Amino acid sequence: MTNAEAYDRGFAHLSCHTVGPLLARACPGRAPRLLDVGCGTGVVTAAALALGAEVTAVDADAAMLELAARRHPYATVRLAALPDLPFEDGRFDAIAGNFVINHVPDTRAALAELHRLLRPGGTLALTWWKGDEMTATNVFADAIAQAGIPYDPPVRPFSAHDTPSRFTALLTETGFGEPAVECVRWRHQVDLATWWTDVVAAGGARFGTIAGRPPEVVARVRAHYLRLAAPYGQDGFPVCAYLVTAHRPT
Template sequence: MTSFDDHERARWAGQAAAFRGSFAALCAHPAGALLDAVRVRAGQRLLDVGTGTGTVAALAYARGVKVVAVDAEPSMVAATGRRIPDAEVRRATLPDLPFGDDGFDAVVANFVVNHVGDPLAAVGEMRRLARPGARVAATIWPVPAPAAQRLWTTVFTAAGVAIPDDLPRLPADRDFPRTAAGFADLLRRAGLGDVACETLFWTHRTDPEAWWSGPANGIGSPGLILQRQDAATVARVRAHYDEHVAPLLDADGRLGLPTSALLASGRA
């Protein structure tokens, strides 16, 4: 484990409910494409790494797949266990998962590789757990960030809140380019073959209060920044947030945020 991993564990502690009410719907969009990428079928055994509140695991279970799901955060494990009582749901942390080699017909990780201190080791562990010929797939957010994520930087800048320079980052020797080419290369270096990476585009539609509630509850880098502010500054940030999202609301008051993600897959 690294200091980056320690930071992630602290930031996500007890956050299952806050995540489910804010950013879970955003992260849910690629779930079907992720399962399609590993070509998992009914009756096969799938490992969902970093399951969160169980979105991908639940979709796989609905397709008749035998689901094993793991997450480092106990509140996420509990949430997924309640959501899919018949699945095997365990607490476990990349890059050291408690399973033998070659035990799964497919392995997926939805927005997990961007939350680990050693991405190459994490993908390598996923490859270890997939049987020979099985597929492994993962999603991450790209850099430059899509509009949905850039909104927070825009709001903080408008409110006069400086983006701190001490936000946790991976050391250069463990990081990788968050581009389609860079993500594909990470999978190849981890030992996967037949690697492909695509960019998914969609407009995330959500209640503006739900989108605010994620950072307001301390989730993600925007949450860390917001928690460092005094009450008056938080109120100013909220005023600028309301101003910036107003043009993005539809007739029903729903927020429409263009976004994208990278989905990479390869064969073990």
């Protein structure tokens, strides 16, 4: 199983819970020209196509993009990353980004680029995780710590903007109007052993360090994970995300 396939089985399944609300905010009326930015393996693209949207999907990961292109031949799929996207000004009626803004290297520059790409009156809808309510992944960090493994994940630039008040202020500063944030909460129900396998195999900056450890260390971390995750085995991990909507003024 490739990293992209592991991501699709694991994190894409986790993040798909916000797709409905995200597109309901981004596409409230007629089927738009929609940009799915940071499309991953295509969960937003699939739902937007089903709504009749003309979808352009971009991602920085070629393997994920290959999966998205193979599954969704009616979307335009491009390899690209914020803050530099290869489209003309005002190209899109709506832009949806499902858990991408928290990964970009420069949040302000990314928002300025999204503002450029929206037509006047267009809608932006973005999600990001509420970190202290991300039990589904925090349990891995706790397991690493309890196993006594040095763990120092890189600090993301987005951490300076990750509260609703700070992020809506940044949206206003970059030219967007009427920013509004809501919380989306759900229970991520998943087989605990499968969740371990998919998260570790997907790698990434936060948990890619696990798979590279000696087998006995991996086994120790996994034992702590299973113990810490056990209370959520029946009802699922409680998870919370922020969903923001804003517009490019006319």
